[in-house]
Amino acid sequence: MPKSAETRLPDPSVPLADPTRWKALAFIALAQLMVVLDATIVNIALPSAQQDLGISDGNKQWVITAYALAFGGLLLFGGRIADLWGRKRTFVVGLLGFAAASALGGGATGEAMLLGSRALQGAFGALLAPAALSLLAVMFTDAKERAKAFGIYGAIAGGGGAVGLILGGFLTEYLDWRWTFFVNIPFAIVAALGAYFVIREPSGSRNRSPLDIPGVVLSTLGLVSLVYGFTRAESNGWSDPMTISLFVAAAVLLAAFALVESKVKSPLLPLRVVADRNRGGVYLSLGLAIIAMFGLFLFLTYYLQVVEGFSPVKTGFAFLPMIAGMITGSTQIGARLMTRVAPRLLMGPGFVLAAIGMLLLTQLEIGSSYAGLILPAQLMLGLGMGTAFMPAMSLATHGIEPRDAGVASAMVNTSQQVGGAIGTALLNTIAASATTAYVASHAATAGNRQLLELQALVEGFTSAIWWAVGILLAAATIAVTLINTGRPSATPAAAGAEGAEADAAVPVVMH
Template sequence: MPNPVSSTVPPSSAAAAPAAHTASAAADSTPHNAKRWWLLAIVALAQLTVVLDGTIVNIALPQAQIALGMSDGDRTWVVTLYSLVFGALLLLGGRIADFWGRKRSFIVGMAGFAIASALGGAAQSTWELIAARGLQGLFAALLAPASLALLTVNFPGGKDRIKAFAVYGAIAGGGAAVGLILGGVLTEYASWRWCLYVNVPIAIVAIAGAIPIIKESKAHGNTKYDVPGAILVALGLGSLVFGFAQAENGWGTWPVLVFLPLGLVLLGLFVFVESRSNHPLLPLRIMADRVRGSAFLTALLSGAALLGALLFLTLYFQIVLQYTPIQSGLASLPMTVTIIIGAGVLSKFLARIGVRIPMTVGPIVGAAGLLWLTGITVEGNYLVEVLPGLILLGAGLSMIFVPLQNVALSGIADHDAGAASAAVTAMQQIGGSIGTALFTALYTAAVSSYLVGTAPTQAAELGALVSGYHSTFLWAAILIFAAGPLAFFMVRGHKDLLS
């Protein structure tokens, strides 16, 4: 094969070209490259917006329901439509970012998300709020994979990559709890509308920083869109998210029995189409690697456990312990603080110890924290029954999320950065939908079982609720624990994933 350097560079400079290239690459990877760290700050801001939006709106929903006269079914759609559109369009959004340009996709996604948030905040009717939430999901599906792809291509390896993904992982793990606090403050002291308006100033700052700092990057060569694959995966993921969301009304209801199998069939057809496509939406090589596959499964399991556990812990604080929204958010804060501290500490040692140890130990520690929470009581001694569990859970999540992105995106060519980033986010999104539906069903069954043959007193009702929370925390512990053996047996000695 002819040497491309010798064909374009004079002989006297050809030998120097590789050395110059190496020196340039080394310069690019130094921690003094200030622009990359500003890029990280901008991407982190965008990721925080997407992550906290799920919980911040949940805090605002009771007031929004009263203000707009929503039914309980309409209230559910405010949450469901966002996750439905977001989950269904993620892979397409990742490919658009690859082909159209990651910077351009980031800016358009951020601007669109802000406009949708403003429309939701100004909503005067139920359908306006629901439509705005769907629009938020659409632009989030473009913004989220573009953000992670920008990190992937701008931090290609080494200690800087570890630090960048540590920040990203800390936000992924702690952003939901931040949403609870911020939502509580805004709802109590301003209005439920500000839980949506708050995204506008954040977006303005992020876009203003992105325009001069972020350089455009995009895939080259084969950039033809896989239309059949896009349709199949959007319908498949959408069916799964919708089916799981409807499971709170019972696993035997017709939407669950129709849409869950339909989603699996459509995703099976998607895999079949991708295996034969010359320009696949999601190249199967991304998912087929054993080590990377374990990271995707870990994202699914940890996403299910985290979102499911946080939902029912918030219910325990507000319904049983009678905390205000602000108090509830502050009560969850130790988990977030532990994640942030843990991510910072682990990022310093990850290059030395590799990813296998934290990805094996993290799920065990996180499961221990969730098991501790099965000891909560109606009386509720926060310092004894809750705080140790939150600290353990935060420590475990930091050990999962810091190496997770490194493993999931290791060895991904720039051409596929958006597609791979979208796949990681899709697994977490589907995991959250599965966790919420599964734990809601388990919670309902446990509450009903507790009340059988019991006199309908207030004490009995509170006891039934706590019994339901015990069940959800136990199953969340089982789910997150399962990620430990996956890492132990599938991620063997992969320090090279960090280089």
Template sequence: MTEIRTAPSGAAPLAAPSSRRWLTLVVVGLAQLMVVLDNTVVNIALPSAQHDLGFSNGERQWIVTAYSLAFGSLLLLGGRLSDLIGRKRTFVLGLIGFAAASAFGGAATSFGMLVAARATQGAFGALLAPTALAVLTTTFIVPKERARAFGVFGAIAGAGGAIGLLLGGVLTQDLDWRWSLYINVVIAIAAVIGAITLLPAMRHEGPRPRLDVLGTVLISAALFGVVFGFSNAETDSWGSGWTWGPIIVAAVLLVAFFAWQRRTAHPLLPLGVLLDRNRGAAFASVLIAGAGMFAIFLFVTYYTQSTLGYTPIQTGLAFLPMIGGLVLAAQIGTNVLLPRFGPKVLVPIGMLLVASAMVLFTRLDVHSSYAGALLPALIVMGLGMGTVMPGSMQSATLGVDRSSAGVASALVNTSQQVGGSIGTALLNTLAATTAATFAANHLAEGKAVVADAAVHGYAIAYWLDAALFVFGALLAAIMFRRRTPAPRTDAVASPQVSAEPVLAH
């Protein structure tokens, strides 16, 4: 077994491209798919799980919230651990833990058992997601191949939610809701075998940096407060103390965290990772994309099932053209357009495409046809997201020291998770209040007003989402550099490499 040595900052180039790197991409893709689809596959199964275990509508949200709270608050810790104890070890541990938590949840006999399993899933997902991206970042060091690999990874990240809707519908309708959790065990077994076989062990040269315990506590508590506060906004309203209290505390903790990162010798988040202009633009783009994307999955799912009367499987199938557009755009963008034009051109174009899709969604009504109204909007959205995500993800980790690849990757996932929490809370609250006002003003129209009110609420949310993506386009066009500077020799994207295997003891 060979071991790749991690060089200290400013040292000689590190390692030759792995001969098994494309198989590594398959393994990393499986892990990423498992984490991303779990955000939506369980949503489809929730009604069946609620009927089986007998929990209330008020309790139902905790099946989703428990996962997002653990996942969102522990991402930076998970990313840093992959830098400290090795990516292979962290990756395998994350896979095994996620699979075990999924099996525990699938066998749940009570509401509490299912919530505990979902929280544990989130914790191991926070270990796994940034490590998967860090493995990809440090495996593909030739720029052209790196672009291709990130195209695939970005497509998986963007399409995983829609795949989860389809898979959740098939499993729930044809088997049992528990298989929406058991399926992770099947995926994880294949990924663990591939990881043990393909991933090289990594060892630090020189003294190993210590874990920033105070920084970990501060940022984990802050991220928990952000996700918890915005999650409560969906259920308790924006006027609730359970909404603003955690958000205010989170803001204070964030200030304390960044102050501490400037002082400590072993920061959890080296500020250079965040303050680089291109990476800052990439993190902002991922946050905006997450804010808009997760909310739209929610609205379109409710629209197709509640308004158009689709089954769970039909809803999942309805999203397939969007996945096709996303994969196509991701591959063309990363292999052809991104090397030629760069993220400064490509990411704003993708944002504007998604904004156009939002405008198309506003045209939907209770009688809209799939082919004439919903399909074009989904295809344009897929093309837009497939243009935004790969370029943003690649820029977010480009030129980062190998010793910080895990935490940089964690920031990508954190941006997407926090964006999703904020966007879903804002847009869902806007849609719900607008629908309630519409219904109150049209009571004389009878039962049909409920469906009309829901569609009207979605339309207002789509308009706000369109404005959000236009803002994202302007921000990306301003922030991204016109030319990406050549990475340093100790950076993960360096094409100058040499092979120096070391026998592992």
């Protein structure tokens, strides 16, 4: 008798799918969008907030840096809290805390209050972001459904920054900079209520071992030193003694953290999480890709507003093709192919396509055609990154034990946050150096000083974008060489290696 879907008996070892999983995905995606867009939404509002609250030029970067430091520094701790305390509870508390911090920022009466609220937003973001990703991994156990869910999540993770630019432009131009904070409150409350009533976290997946306090202290201080080092390099230069001291401190603290984690009984970051070549490949390639993307957001925003004279709203809309490309790449290409081909065959070509799009942008000049140059470049960038992000997000929790789910999810967010801080500082410094050199070499022959400054600015952008092309190609190389797991629906017999065994166990262990 042929085996049909009707006659095949269900496998008792595979848990039944959670009936509320798609509703839960909507609330998890909403929370992820809020966290990601908050990294860029304030950028456009910053000049207005600075003028309104009397923030000095020297301190204005702290509006961005305070968020990045708290978020990047506390992510591993947040992931461990989710494993210990429960992912649903951590997620809801993180959302409510984020809403309260946003209300504080929107009502800020001075510089200290605004900076404090940004640090609080980062801290609560570090709680809810890893909880969101690990909840998704726990609730979607079927390989095809998992691919679709992570496709949606990947598109939001990749495109949320550009959505932030659009929303930031609208709110700043038509309402007030304070609304870039207040807008988070309905997002957070709707997501928290939805999560509370809809999400059912599987029992028995918590890690109740004691909290690794030395690990928490060393990892937080190490990551804060690293992120602040790159931020300071952007404003004070790479040879600044304080910048060098921060990098040395970060290296020492993170080395001490790795040593402690190899010795303690219940480590904050079990080294098995990062030692796996597939997960390690994801964290590394994703971090590099984010370095390239964050730099690009910054340069294109400045190019469109300063060089081409676009308004904040028009600038935001100019990023729409990239968002469309990311959504298409994630949900139509990545999600459809993920159960048919190995993840490296999506990630490698995806990063290469993004690099080709980036390569087009090295041709930017004053008056470059948006339709002829920027539009096709954005579409390629979006399609490439969307296709690569989706399997990367899913692979980040590849073969992980349920007790490590929060920490593995936190590592994805950590690679994104640290990558974003490095990208902004590194590429901005390269651009500034190239701009200065161009002005120095052309000052004697330039007739129009204003035109010279704009040409120098564009020269700086294109010089840095060349570096971004190289960084994306490096991400593609790492993805193809390090990641060796088979497709998620592969059977152990067909795929043959450790990766296939983990993939075949998706319904049981992929949390």
